[in-house]
Amino acid sequence: MRFIKVVAVLFLKDFREELRRKEDVAASFLFALLSLVLFAFALDPTRVDLNETGSGLLWLVVLFAGSLFMSGSFRKETENGTLYALLLSPCDRGALYVGKFLLNFLFLLALEALLLLFAYLLLDFRVSDGLPALGAVWALVTFGYAAVGTLFSALLAQVRGGHVIFPILLFPILVPLVIAAATLTEQALSPGFSWGNQWLRLVGLFDILFFTASVFLFEFAVEE
Amino acid sequence: MPHRRWSILLWSLALAANSAALYMVFLYAPVEVQMGAVQKIFYYHVPSAIACYVLLFLAFLFSALYLWREEPLYDHLAHSAAEVGWVFITLVLVTGPIWGHSAWGKWWVWEPRLTSFLILWLTYSAYFLLRLFSRGDARAAKIAAVVAIVAFFDVPIVHKAISWWGSIVHPRKVVLEPAMRWTFFAGLASVFLLAAALFLTRFDIQRAEALRAEKEEWA
Numbered sequence: 037m038r039f040i041k042v043v044a045v046l047f048l049k050d051f052r053e054e055l056r057r058k059e060d061v062a063a064s065f066l067f068a069l070l071s072l073v074l075f076a077f078a079l080d081p082t083r084v085d086l087n088e089t090g091s092g093l094l095w096l097v098v099l100f101a102g103s104l105f106m107s108g109s110f111r112k113e114t115e116n117g118t119l120y121a122l123l124l125s126p127c128d129r130g131a132l133y134v135g136k137f138l139l140n141f142l143f144l145l146a147l148e149a150l151l152l153l154f155a156y157l158l159l160d161f162r163v164s165d166g167l168p169a170l171g172a173v174w175a176l177v178t179f180g181y182a183a184v185g186t187l188f189s190a191l192l193a194q195v196r197g198g199h200v201i202f203p204i205l206l207f208p209i210l211v212p213l214v215i216a217a218a219t220l221t222e223q224a225l226s227p228g229f230s231w232g233n234q235w236l237r238l239v240g241l242f243d244i245l246f247f248t249a250s251v252f253l254f255e256f257a258v259e260e
Numbered sequence: 261m262p263h264r265r266w267s268i269l270l271w272s273l274a275l276a277a278n279s280a281a282l283y284m285v286f287l288y289a290p291v292e293v294q295m296g297a298v299q300k301i302f303y304y305h306v307p308s309a310i311a312c313y314v315l316l317f318l319a320f321l322f323s324a325l326y327l328w329r330e331e332p333l334y335d336h337l338a339h340s341a342a343e344v345g346w347v348f349i350t351l352v353l354v355t356g357p358i359w360g361h362s363a364w365g366k367w368w369v370w371e372p373r374l375t376s377f378l379i380l381w382l383t384y385s386a387y388f389l390l391r392l393f394s395r396g397d398a399r400a401a402k403i404a405a406v407v408a409i410v411a412f413f414d415v416p417i418v419h420k421a422i423s424w425w426g427s428i429v430h431p432r433k434v435v436l437e438p439a440m441r442w443t444f445f446a447g448l449a450s451v452f453l454l455a456a457a458l459f460l461t462r463f464d465i466q467r468a469e470a471l472r473a474e475k476e477e478w479a
Contacts (some may be wrong), residue, residue, distance in 0.1 A: 055270040184410070191403045197393045205390060205407065209414050218276055219425070221369035234424065249413060253406045256327045257400075 042127045044136030053112075060105055061143065068101035068151055076159060091225065092218025094155055096121065099181070099207065102144050109136050110193035110258075112223040119193070133186060133254040137209035138245075140189075141182040148151045148174055169224040176236065177201060177217045180243040182206070184209055187250040191257045212242055270457040277450035281443070289443035293303065298362045301445035305355040308348045309377070311455045316347030316384075323405035332470060335401040338408060339391070340462040344455055346384045351379050365439035372426035377421045383411045437443065 041108035056060055075093060079086075086093070113119035122132055152170075163170055188206050192198030207214075216235045223229050285303045292299035310450075321339035325331075356374045357367045387407055394400035434446060 131383070170277065187406075187410070189408055192390075194399060195394045195403065199388050201386065201393055205386040208379050208386060209410060211379050212414070212417045214409060215421045215425045238417065238424075245413060245417075246410070249410065253327075253409065256402055257406050259402065 039128055039131050041180060042131040043134045043138065046122075046132060047138045050109075050135065050139045054143070060108055064101045064105040064143075064147065065150060067104055067198050068097050068148045069145055069154060071097045072151065072154055072158060082190060086155065087157050091161070092207070092214070094151060094161070094219040095177075095214060095221065097151055097176075098144065098148055099210070100203075102140075102181065103185065103203045103206060105147075106140050106182070106189050107127055107192070107199045108189070109140055109186065110190045111198065112231060114193045119258070128161060129255045129258065130251045132258070133190070133251055136190070137186040139188055139252075140186050143177060144182055145175060147220045148178065163225065164226075166225040170221065173220045173224045173236070174217070176239050176243065177213050177220070180213050180246055181210060183243065183247040183250050187246075187257065190254060193258075212238060216242075263464065267457070267460050270453065274450065274453040274457045277446070277453045281446040281450040284443040284446045286397060289440050290437070295359075295363065298359055301355050303443055304451065305352060305359065306444070307406055307448040307451035308351040308355065309323055311451050312345045312348035312352060312380075313400055314452075315341045315348065315455060316380075316412060316415070319408050323408040323412075326401065326405045327409075332401070335405065336463055336466040336470065338405060340466055342384060342387060343462055344458045346381070346388065346418060347458065349377055349381045349384065349449075353381055359469065368416075372419075372423040375426060376422045376436045379418050379422070380415065382416070387411065396448075470473070 062260070070108060075097070075207045079093075110119070112123060123129075152161070152163060188202060192202050192205070195201065220233070220235050220239070223233065223235075281303070285300050289300070289303070291297055319338050319342035322334045322341060326334035326338055353374070356377070360369055360371070360374070361367050387404065390407060391400065391404055394403060
């Protein structure tokens with residue numbers, strides 16, 4: 037019970053902070069939108085149909101814009117020296133991770149919702165009936181992404197040039213998720229989508245494995 | 261220095277085994293009917309792949325031990341194993357396309373196993389980038405250990421995902437005639453001896469560097 041309470045307190049603290057600071061949220065959203073516009077120039081939307089080919093491209097935008105946001109999630113604490121205060125407080129270290137993870141997860145979901153909206157408006161990306169399936173699939177993939185991303189953000193918070201290494205270190209690890217996201221996005225939008233899918237099982241395995249490992253490894257990562 | 265004697269012994273063994281293996285590859289093993297001489301790459305390509313898996317497993321094991329016991333020795337072992345492992349991933353990535361060029365007519369085909377080695381190469385390259393950036397940082401060893409553990413767990417998942425995604429496959433079962441089989445075992449032994457020698461030497465350098473850093477701190 038206490039664990040959940042600590043997680044909630046930490047999450048609300050970060051949530052409020054992000055809303056007040058706005059800078060990281062705004063930068064990430066704008067970057068996502070900008071990438072989408074650049075894709076339009078690179079692909080020529082009059083000839084390339086996003087619905088048929090390359091719906092996985094949307095996931096690349098999530099990956100890049102998301103990493104922009106996530107890489108800073110622990111750096112903020114080290115810059116102000118508040119990480120030590122958090123580590124000194126008598127709470128479970130795992131709760132610290134889960135609080136940050138929740139914020140990153142929810143932020144990524146918001147980013148994806150916005151992205152889908154703009155993909156519809158600008159590139160005529162139609163989701164229509166597939167929306168529930170697509171939402172569920174993306175949420176599952178995002179869970180794994182946020183789990184590893186939050187851990188790596190904690191690892192690199194105090195490393196010189198950590199924000200440079202963050203995506204280079206993170207993306208190769210995420211390759212299974214990227215492939216799954218691209219395939220599942222296409223499948224979710226086509227009529228015969230089944231939930232017993234092998235890709236969903238793989239993503240599920242990835243989520244469970246890396247979330248558990250991260251909660252466990254986090255303690256080693258943030259020791260002062 | 262008993263360590264040094266080990267090192268000399270291992271290097272001599274590796275040299276002898278590699279000479280013998282190369283002799284067998286080029287003069288003893290018959291030329292494969294369909295693929296021709298280029299098939300001979302296989303005697304070093306496959307053992308390199310096996311050696312790199314073993315070394316990456318060692319890197320994972322020593323990283324976990326380091327997090328548990330916090331002895332610098334384990335960090336040096338993990339670092340050396342990962343580095344030598346990376347060399348063998350590179351070897352696989354270089355020999356694979358040479359064979360592929362004559363088999364498929366292209367230098368690179370997005371073939372599952374080759375692709376997952378490319379991802380592996382990128383993952384561990386990032387690991388060394390991290391080591392480079394965090395040089396001199398007291399926490400560097402711990403951070404690297406966590407990354408090595410996460411990367412190791414990722415290997416089978418990456419492999420699975422890429423094999424579902426790709427379509428062309430490696431031959432699953434290779435039946436070798438006796439002369440070829442013996443040559444393959446010779447290649448395997450020589451690659452493993454070479455890997456062990458490299459690993460030990462790298463570890464020695466690692467320890468010497470740590471010792472020097474310690475002395476400089478004292479001075």
